[in-house]
Amino acid sequence: MALKNTKIDKVIDVFTKFLNHHNHRKTPERFSILSEIYSTDGHFDIDSLYEKMNKKNYRVSRATLYNTIELLLESGLVRKHQFGDSFSQYERSYFNNQHDHIIITDTGEVKEFCDPRIQSIKKDIEEIFDVNIEDHSLYLYATSRKKK
Amino acid sequence: MALKNTKIDKVIDVFTKFLNHHNHRKTPERFSILSEIYSTDGHFDIDSLYEKMNKKNYRVSRATLYNTIELLLESGLVRKHQFGDSFSQYERSYFNNQHDHIIITDTGEVKEFCDPRIQSIKKDIEEIFDVNIEDHSLYLYATSRKKK
DNA sequence: ATCCCTGCAAACGCTTTGCACATGA
DNA sequence: TCATGTGCAAAGCGTTTGCAGGGAT
Numbered sequence: 001m002a003l004k005n006t007k008i009d010k011v012i013d014v015f016t017k018f019l020n021h022h023n024h025r026k027t028p029e030r031f032s033i034l035s036e037i038y039s040t041d042g043h044f045d046i047d048s049l050y051e052k053m054n055k056k057n058y059r060v061s062r063a064t065l066y067n068t069i070e071l072l073l074e075s076g077l078v079r080k081h082q083f084g085d086s087f088s089q090y091e092r093s094y095f096n097n098q099h100d101h102i103i104i105t106d107t108g109e110v111k112e113f114c115d116p117r118i119q120s121i122k123k124d125i126e127e128i129f130d131v132n133i134e135d136h137s138l139y140l141y142a143t144s145r146k147k148k
Numbered sequence: 149m150a151l152k153n154t155k156i157d158k159v160i161d162v163f164t165k166f167l168n169h170h171n172h173r174k175t176p177e178r179f180s181i182l183s184e185i186y187s188t189d190g191h192f193d194i195d196s197l198y199e200k201m202n203k204k205n206y207r208v209s210r211a212t213l214y215n216t217i218e219l220l221l222e223s224g225l226v227r228k229h230q231f232g233d234s235f236s237q238y239e240r241s242y243f244n245n246q247h248d249h250i251i252i253t254d255t256g257e258v259k260e261f262c263d264p265r266i267q268s269i270k271k272d273i274e275e276i277f278d279v280n281i282e283d284h285s286l287y288l289y290a291t292s293r294k295k296k
Numbered sequence: 297a298t299c300c301c302t303g304c305a306a307a308c309g310c311t312t313t314g315c316a317c318a319t320g321a
Numbered sequence: 322t323c324a325t326g327t328g329c330a331a332a333g334c335g336t337t338t339g340c341a342g343g344g345a346t
Contacts, residue, residue: 025320025325046310061328066311082230086336087310102277113273117265122288125261129250131290138286140270142279173300173345194335209303214336234311235335 011038011077011094018075032058033068037078043089043110083110083139100138107144159186159225159242166223180206181216185226191237191258231258231287248286255292 015034019026036053037044046065053060069090072078079093083103100118102111122133163182167174184201185192194213201208217238220226227241231251248266250259270281 023325027320027326029327059328062310063312063329064327067326082232084230102273102279102281104279105282111277113277115269115272117269121263121265124263125250125288126290129259129261129290130293131250131252132293133250133288133290134253135289136287137289139284140273140281141283141285142274142277142281145278145280171300175301175345177302207303210335211304211337212302215301 007095008035008038014094015072015075015077018071018077022074024071029058029060029064030068030071033060033065034072034077037072037090038092038094043081043091045087045089047087081137084141100140102140102142104144105141155243156183156186162242163220163223163225166219166225172219177206177208177212178216178219181208181213182220182225185220185238186240186242191229191239193235193237195235229285232289248288250288250290252292253289 012031012034015031016026018024019030032053033049036049036056036058046062046069050060050062050065053065069078069080073080077092077094078090081089081091081101083089083101097114099112099114102113103109104111118136118138122136125131126133160179160182163179164174166172167178180201181197184197184204184206194210194217198208198210198213201213217226217228221228225240225242226238229237229239229249231237231249245262247260247262250261251257252259266284266286270284273279274281
């Protein structure tokens with residue numbers, strides 16, 4: 001599901017400011033990639049994004065995709081996941097609540113959930129270990145109880 | 149730190165039964181690898197295990213290491229981790245309490261912790277999503293608060 | 297005597313890199 | 322103008338695979 005125009009504009013604005021602040025050029029490729037990512041929901045990998053963009057309006061190289069994703073990660077507009085496959089998956093993270101994932105191992109399906117106890121664990125661990133927790137990743141690996 | 153002899157024997161026994169049960173051969177390589185893994189604490193990767201074994205008593209190929217690690221994962225004697233590097237890390241899991249990891253991102257150091265709230269989250273998620281949770285992985289990415 | 301397991305090296309697949317050309321500032 | 326970004330193809334690198342010889346059963 002795509003975002004409303006006003007929301008897309010907000011994301012473009014965030015990215016523009018990030019590029020300015022880091023003296024990175026505002027190339028058409030970078031904005032095309034950002035728009036493409038924010039035009040759909042869910043998880044994606046570099047290869048499917050590459051296919052999708054080259055079949056459609058915009059032709060980009062894999063190198064540029066990897067470079068731009070790096071910038072999007074730094075700017076906090078995209079999150080990276082390693083669900084256990086050999087490749088990385090990503091998802092947009094602006095206007096998208098922090099959540100964790102349940103991987104249904106027999107189908108590969110990925111569900112999302114949110115649990116406040118994670119936050120309290122993080123807070124406690126920060127005190128106990130005297131560290132600042134910047135981020136976390138939690139994956140639950142499960143099988144469905146449904147009868148076939 | 150190595151385990152007591154009686155404990156190593158127990159692990160060998162578990163592996164032997166696993167191999168028998170699955171009609172896999174009890175080769176010297178498999179037991180050497182198991183012993184090597186259980187002779188030290190902490191995390192390791194395939195390459196360092198390869199180096200370590202070839203410098204010492206036993207010469208094994210990478211192929212056999214990968215094969216055997218697979219069996220050890222299946223038998224529950226070893227756990228696999230992806231701390232965010234490009235390679236997998238492993239740790240022995242018998243006589244070793246379930247725990248989660250804090251990765252200190254500036255040093256690469258890995259600390260362990262245990263929090264009962266994880267178990268309750270898993271229990272609740274099982275009910276809410278109607279699934280059986282077989283396993284989980286939780287990594288907290290942190291920076292140290294200590295002054296340099 | 298089987299046929300599974302091992303070792304070696306080549307293949308794989310995702311990601312990174314080098315380099316020449318293009319382009320934003 | 323000119324340093325940075327892009328595209329292409331090659332290189333990297335952990336892991337997997339194919340195959341011939343060896344060893345467990």
